[in-house]
Amino acid sequence: AQRVTQPEKLLSVFKGAPVELKCNYSYSGSPELFWYVQYSRQRLQLLLRHISRESIKGFTADLNKGETSFHLKKPFAQEEDSAMYYCALKSYNTDKLIFGTGTRLQVFP
Amino acid sequence: DAGITQSPRHKVTETGTPVTLRCHQTENHRYMYWYRQDPGHGLRLIHYSYGVKDTDKGEVSDGYSVSRSKTEDFLLTLESATSSQTSVYFCAITGTGRLNEQFFGPGTRLTVL
Numbered sequence: 001a002q003r004v005t006q007p008e009k010l011l012s013v014f015k016g017a018p019v020e021l022k023c024n025y026s027y028s029g030s031p032e033l034f035w036y037v038q039y040s041r042q043r044l045q046l047l048l049r050h051i052s053r054e055s056i057k058g059f060t061a062d063l064n065k066g067e068t069s070f071h072l073k074k075p076f077a078q079e080e081d082s083a084m085y086y087c088a089l090k091s092y093n094t095d096k097l098i099f100g101t102g103t104r105l106q107v108f109p
Numbered sequence: 110d111a112g113i114t115q116s117p118r119h120k121v122t123e124t125g126t127p128v129t130l131r132c133h134q135t136e137n138h139r140y141m142y143w144y145r146q147d148p149g150h151g152l153r154l155i156h157y158s159y160g161v162k163d164t165d166k167g168e169v170s171d172g173y174s175v176s177r178s179k180t181e182d183f184l185l186t187l188e189s190a191t192s193s194q195t196s197v198y199f200c201a202i203t204g205t206g207r208l209n210e211q212f213f214g215p216g217t218r219l220t221v222l
Contacts, residue, residue, distance in 0.1 A: 009149070034210070044152075044199065044213040086151060095140050095203050096167070097211055101151040 023087030132200030
């Protein structure tokens, strides 16, 4: 079964601290993985996707097929990073996304 | 915002009444989706559409129906609203091609009393 697990509902850190939001997936085959972010009172927007291997707003995420993980990392958190983060999985031959339950990141000054 | 709007943005209704939410896009994309967002559940797919009059069920389709008579509009109907359908509903679109992302609408907050 295809599944995305985000074990942390809430992650609280202080400004300048490193951040790691965990995402594990269950999928047989070649997954496409994404991180979406939802700032307060805004719509969801794509943060990054593993295919692009990009860094957006200082965030990176590496696909680890051995551990079936796609953790989101940032070395120095900023207050404006406070938001809801969703990990999502798309199977290769469809356009449907399967979302995790989300992690709320709170960055304190 | 990829040209996606949702209406209404907020609605309060009573149990047993029918409710229709509208998603409108100006990008002429084929694929459209309806999700609901609930604490502890994340986003769950309700229905989706691959084109005009081409729709299919998602993960949580019970109690919902959809229609797509035009490329730009995707309607979600709750035939008889229940309190368990109180949620925030998001519409999304995606273009063709494996690298195209999903773009989301602003959401509709529905409260069923």
